Amino acid sequence: MRVEELLKRPEGKSLEFKQDISAPKNILKSVIAFANTAGGTVVIGRADDGTIVGVDDVLDAEERLANLIADSIAPGMMPEIEAVTVADKALLLIRVAHWPGPFYLKAKGPEDGVFVRLGSTNRQADAATLEALRRLHHTRTFDQLPCAGTDESDLDQAALQRWFAHQKRPLNVSALESLGMLTHQGGRRVASNAGVILFGTTEARQRCFPDARISCARFLGRDKSEFLDRQDMNGLLEALVDVPKFIARNTRLASRINGMQREDVSEYSAVALREVLVNAVAHADYALSGMRFFVSIFSDRLEIQSPGMFPFGMTLENFKAGVSRIRNRAICRVLREMGLMEEWGSGYQRITSSCRQGGYPELEWLELGSCVRVVFPSRLELSTDEPVRAATANDPVSEPVNDPVNELVNERQKWFLDQLKQGVPVKAEGIVQHWGVSPATAKRDIAALRQRKIIEFSGAPKTGVYRLKTKKESAP
Incomplete structure (x- = not known):
C-alpha cells in the first residue's frame, strides 16, 4: 500500500501513528503488539489531527529506533524501518511482521511485558492470551x-x-x-x-467447558430491555441445527410479487446465517474462561457473537480476502467431514454472494476486544410493536414502491424513493433528519438501494443527486 493511502486510514489493528519518538516505550509496545498479533505498521511523523509534521534528523531517529528495538525487545526481532518523504516531510515507517513469539518488553519481563493489539490499542496479555501465544510454537492447537x-x-x-x-x-x-x-x-x-x-x-x-454453549434471545425492540423468547443450547453440533430453527420462529417472512408469482422473502439470508454460525463454532477461542456464544435478535437486526478475537496473524482484511488461519484443527476437521465447512477461506465469499444475490444488506463484522460480532441488518426492519410470526397466506403482499421497481424495501427506503419520485433531491442527511437514525444506517439504506440497482448517483460527489432507475436500466 502506498504511503499516501496509509496516511488516510484510521488507526486500527495493524496501523498506529506517532508524532515523534519522544515516548519510545509506547512505540516499543506497539511493535511488540503488532509482532504478537497480526503484524502492522507504526508511522512516525503524523500528528493526532492528521497533520504531517515530519521527523527531524530522520537518519538519527532511525538509528535510535533500531537500537531501542534491539536492546529492549526479546526474543530479538528485526522489523523493517524505512524513511520516506511525503509533502516534503520525512517520515519513519516501522513495518512489523507477525511471528510466533511471544515477544515482550525486557524491562517488564516475559510474563508482564507481553502486549497484543486489540482494535487500535495495545493491551497487556492476560494469562489465557499468553498461553495461546506460547502454543504457536507447537504444532497442536x-x-x-x-x-x-x-x-x-x-x-x-x-x-x-x-x-x-x-x-x-x-x-x-x-x-x-x-x-x-x-x-x-x-x-x-x-x-x-x-x-x-x-x-x-x-x-x-x-x-x-461450562460456557461452551449458544445462548439465543429474541428481544422486543432494538435493545435488550425486554425478552420475547430465549433458549440456551448446550451441544454445539446440535445447536448448528437448532439455532436456525430458533431464528426461523423469531423472524418473519414477507412476500413480494415476482412476475405472476408471490414469493416469500426471509428477513435474513439462510446461507449467510449458516456460514456465520459454522465459522463461529469453528474458530472460537475455547481457551477463554467464561466464553459463550450469543445469538441476539432485535427488531432491526440480528447479531451473532463468538468468543475470541481473530486468530493471531489474522486481520479482518485477511479474512475478507479469503486468507484462512485455523484456530481449532480438530473441530474444523469434524465440521468439514460433516459437510458444514467447504474450502478453507471461502466462507466470506459465500456470505457476501448470498446477500448480494438475495438483495440483503451487507453484514458488519466487528472485532470487540475478546470477541467477534457479526451484525445482520434486518431486510424487513420490523417495528417494535409488531408481532413476530411466520408468514401465512393471509399476509399482505408488498406493493411496488414505484413503477420501475418491484422490490422489498423498509419504511425509510420507501420514504427515500417517494422523495425521489416527487423530484426532491434527498440524500442520507434527509433520512437522518426525518427518521432520527444514525448516518451509518442511512448510508446503509442507500447503499442497499444502489446495490440492487433501484437508484443511481449522478454528478460530482458534493453536488450530485440520486435518481430512480427505470425498469430497463435496472435490468441485468
Whole structure:
C-alpha cells in the first residue's frame, strides 16, 4: 500500500501513528503488539489531527529506533524501518511482521511485558492470551490438547455412534484418535478438548467447558430491555441445527410479487446465517474462561457473537480476502467431514454472494476486544410493536414502491424513493433528519438501494443527486 493511502486510514489493528519518538516505550509496545498479533505498521511523523509534521534528523531517529528495538525487545526481532518523504516531510515507517513469539518488553519481563493489539490499542496479555501465544510454537492447537481430568468415558458414546454412522465409518479407538477426539497424556488415553466440546457427556461438558454453549434471545425492540423468547443450547453440533430453527420462529417472512408469482422473502439470508454460525463454532477461542456464544435478535437486526478475537496473524482484511488461519484443527476437521465447512477461506465469499444475490444488506463484522460480532441488518426492519410470526397466506403482499421497481424495501427506503419520485433531491442527511437514525444506517439504506440497482448517483460527489432507475436500466 502506498504511503499516501496509509496516511488516510484510521488507526486500527495493524496501523498506529506517532508524532515523534519522544515516548519510545509506547512505540516499543506497539511493535511488540503488532509482532504478537497480526503484524502492522507504526508511522512516525503524523500528528493526532492528521497533520504531517515530519521527523527531524530522520537518519538519527532511525538509528535510535533500531537500537531501542534491539536492546529492549526479546526474543530479538528485526522489523523493517524505512524513511520516506511525503509533502516534503520525512517520515519513519516501522513495518512489523507477525511471528510466533511471544515477544515482550525486557524491562517488564516475559510474563508482564507481553502486549497484543486489540482494535487500535495495545493491551497487556492476560494469562489465557499468553498461553495461546506460547502454543504457536507447537504444532497442536488448543482443541487438540488433552482435557485435564478426563478419560474415554467422558465422551458420549451415543453421540459418537450417530456421527460415525452418518459418516459411514467404523467407530473405534483408532478412529477417535485419528479424528482428534482422543489423545494421550502421561501414558494413558484421555479425551481431547475438542472431544469434550463436541462429543462430551453432559457432565464432562459442564465440568470442563461450562460456557461452551449458544445462548439465543429474541428481544422486543432494538435493545435488550425486554425478552420475547430465549433458549440456551448446550451441544454445539446440535445447536448448528437448532439455532436456525430458533431464528426461523423469531423472524418473519414477507412476500413480494415476482412476475405472476408471490414469493416469500426471509428477513435474513439462510446461507449467510449458516456460514456465520459454522465459522463461529469453528474458530472460537475455547481457551477463554467464561466464553459463550450469543445469538441476539432485535427488531432491526440480528447479531451473532463468538468468543475470541481473530486468530493471531489474522486481520479482518485477511479474512475478507479469503486468507484462512485455523484456530481449532480438530473441530474444523469434524465440521468439514460433516459437510458444514467447504474450502478453507471461502466462507466470506459465500456470505457476501448470498446477500448480494438475495438483495440483503451487507453484514458488519466487528472485532470487540475478546470477541467477534457479526451484525445482520434486518431486510424487513420490523417495528417494535409488531408481532413476530411466520408468514401465512393471509399476509399482505408488498406493493411496488414505484413503477420501475418491484422490490422489498423498509419504511425509510420507501420514504427515500417517494422523495425521489416527487423530484426532491434527498440524500442520507434527509433520512437522518426525518427518521432520527444514525448516518451509518442511512448510508446503509442507500447503499442497499444502489446495490440492487433501484437508484443511481449522478454528478460530482458534493453536488450530485440520486435518481430512480427505470425498469430497463435496472435490468441485468
